[in-house]
Amino acid sequence: MQKYSVFSLIKNAFSNHEKWDLAWKDPTPKKEYDVVIIGGGGHGLATAYYLAKEHQITNVAVIEKGWIGGGNIGRNTTIIRSNFMYDDNARFNEFGMKLWRNMSQELNFNVMFSPRGIINLAHSDAQMNAYARRGNSMRLNGIDAVLLNREEVKKIIPMADFSEDVRYPIFGGLAQPSAGTARHDAVAWGYARQADSMGVDIIQNCEVTGFDIEAGKITGLRTSRGDIKSKKIGLCVAGSTNVLAEKLNMTLPIETHLLQACVSEPVKPVLDGVVTFGAGHFYISQSDKGEMVMGGDLDGYNSYAQKGNLPTIQHVLTGGVALFPFLSRLKMLRTWGGIMDMSMDGSPIIDKTHIDGLYLNCGWCYGGFKSVPSSGWTFAHTIAQDRVHELNEGFSLNRFSKGYLLDEKGLGTKTWIS
């Protein structure tokens, strides 16, 4: 594989950048693989990469219905954080933070990871107490957490509305300075390129139409490009999880919902970190190009449409203008939507299933992007070793029936109730 560096850039400039190698091949599917990963998004590609790198399993196919980077990996708002209170979530995502910091070097692809910090705003004494508790839990797990008072928040986001007579006056916030953003497409491309170079087949435009199961064991799958045999199959299909579960006769604690995001026209630097305004169902950051990147609530009813409805955007931006009045003068450039696999407790599932050789990775709700490396790493371990890693043992499929919910924020599929 051609290494990307300033020297290769200069060298290729002489040939008008027409002689770069393809970043990954376009193979025809083979008859059999050791492992097949369904879903060529961030999680699926990262899983394939770590299977090859950490477990030396390279006879792997990643099957993608559309194209790489066309699903939620290319539709998210790129926030990376580990500000969780529960041990299972905190350890898992802090492990991911370590992988994020070294990702550009490891993948030889600039993912533009930018640890610019995140602030969750608080609007009452009670919320400040709750954030102090969450911050302490984070610190016990080795995560940086800083409780900010009103004046400290004002120094960081002076353009926010700090009036005292608003519906949600700013009392302070909880910050994680090491959180940040990254370029989402580059994450998919970087993992795809490295996985491909180690022998993984990335098969695009290939839809899964069915599964072959014999005596409780998975033996292969049927696709729009032919049948493929495999004793191990991993599902990383986010919003399409329920569609494939139906083909497997499984019913999961997952509902598929639509989440929208939008960006404004680009403006000069005004906001250097990520700010979440939970009370107003709104969060915001500024991209390197200057666009204000914003999002908020689910559309609120089961949906597989990868585009949203205007009332939700209006609702989100109403909250946005309440916090940052200057937003009212910006034009919106684009809005888009992605379909989310909303789990019933708001936490993911990375586990084996009752079918031998079938592994499940789903339930990321709207926080899947930050977990791409940690999810790929632990899912690869779960598939390769046929047992869960201690980092993902809390994300079990049977935690719902057993009553061990990971209800980090008490949110499930009905997030709008809170």
Place this chain on the structure above:
Amino acid sequence: MLNIKCPYCGDRSQKEFAYGGDGTITRPKLNQEISDEEWDNFVYLRKSPRGKHIELWHHIAGCRQWFKVERDTTTHEIFRTFKPEE
């Protein structure tokens, strides 16, 4: 924007309604032994199909009645709306 026909009030904007989830789920009968599996089915497990979906809606800014809607989850086409007992 969805246009939902409340069986009691007629066509109204989506903004007047709140969503209530899958309308085919029935609560296990009270005053009898209920297995963990039955509770799991009732509380957590959902088919969430792509295509036709029968769901509950609440006319919260109107007559405040609950009713059922049959809707396509991809195109958002509404096929029919009906009272829960129908």
